[in-house]
Amino acid sequence: MSRKKVILSIFLLILMVIVGIVLPAIWKHQNKETDTEKKTSKPQTEAPKDEPSEAELKYTGFQELTSFFSDSQISDFKELFPSYFSQAGLTGITEVTFLPKETSYPDKRSETLMFSLSNGSKLPVTHRTDTGAFLFGKEKLQLDVKPRSYEKATDDTLPSITTEKIESLSEGGFPDTLEESGTDTSPNNEAAAPDKGSKNQNSTEEVQP
Numbered sequence: 523m524s525r526k527k528v529i530l531s532i533f534l535l536i537l538m539v540i541v542g543i544v545l546p547a548i549w550k551h552q553n554k555e556t557d558t559e560k561k562t563s564k565p566q567t568e569a570p571k572d573e574p575s576e577a578e579l580k581y582t583g584f585q586e587l588t589s590f591f592s593d594s595q596i597s598d599f600k601e602l603f604p605s606y607f608s609q610a611g612l613t614g615i616t617e618v619t620f621l622p623k624e625t626s627y628p629d630k631r632s633e634t635l636m637f638s639l640s641n642g643s644k645l646p647v648t649h650r651t652d653t654g655a656f657l658f659g660k661e662k663l664q665l666d667v668k669p670r671s672y673e674k675a676t677d678d679t680l681p682s683i684t685t686e687k688i689e690s691l692s693e694g695g696f697p698d699t700l701e702e703s704g705t706d707t708s709p710n711n712e713a714a715a716p717d718k719g720s721k722n723q724n725s726t727e728e729v730q731p
Contacts, residue, residue: 579617579618581617582619582620583621583622584600586622587599590633590635590649606665612641614641615639616640620636620637621637631650632651633648634647635647635649646659654666
């Protein structure tokens with residue numbers, strides 16, 4: 523009787539171990555499947571922003587801005603409009619027109635440029651000449667132009683030269699040594715000139731009665 527109890531207890535122990543290992547694995551697998559189904563079936567609540575890009579916008583009259591900015595500055599200035607429209611919540615803008623006759627100068631360090639939008643409203647943009655910043659709208663939202671990087675221009679047709687070659691080149695101007703000049707400027711010759719003058723002076727003094 524005791525032998526049967528031992529065998530039965532061993533069998534129950536093995537069964538409990540199997541159940542303790544298998545049931546958690548099955549439960550985890552079912553939870554993963556439900557999580558994946560929730561993610562795939564989750565509706566998209568966030569709608570894409572209607573932000574116009576620079577290519578979609580039409581810029582009219584911007585050639586008149588050449589009296590204020592260079593061509594590269596104008597292209598950088600155009601990139602600020604889509605950013606402002608997205609931050610200000612303006613949608614459906616397809617065209618921006620510059621109004622040069624409505625340009626004003628609030629002070630010595632700023633100039634206000636007026637633009638007409640395709641929705642019929644006007645957009646003032648104040649440019650600070652001392653800092654280069656642009657203040658958009660009546661709220662004067664400051665937008666800075668991104669720094670522009672330029673490639674270093676190189677000319678491969680020019681001959682390569684080293685510092686040793688530069689040191690070996692002769693300098694222009696007067697020769698540095700007396701031998702190269704071909705004239706003798708020794709102190710004896712410099713003193714000879716006044717001696718001749720003194721002899722002539724003595725001879726003239728003797729002739730006088």
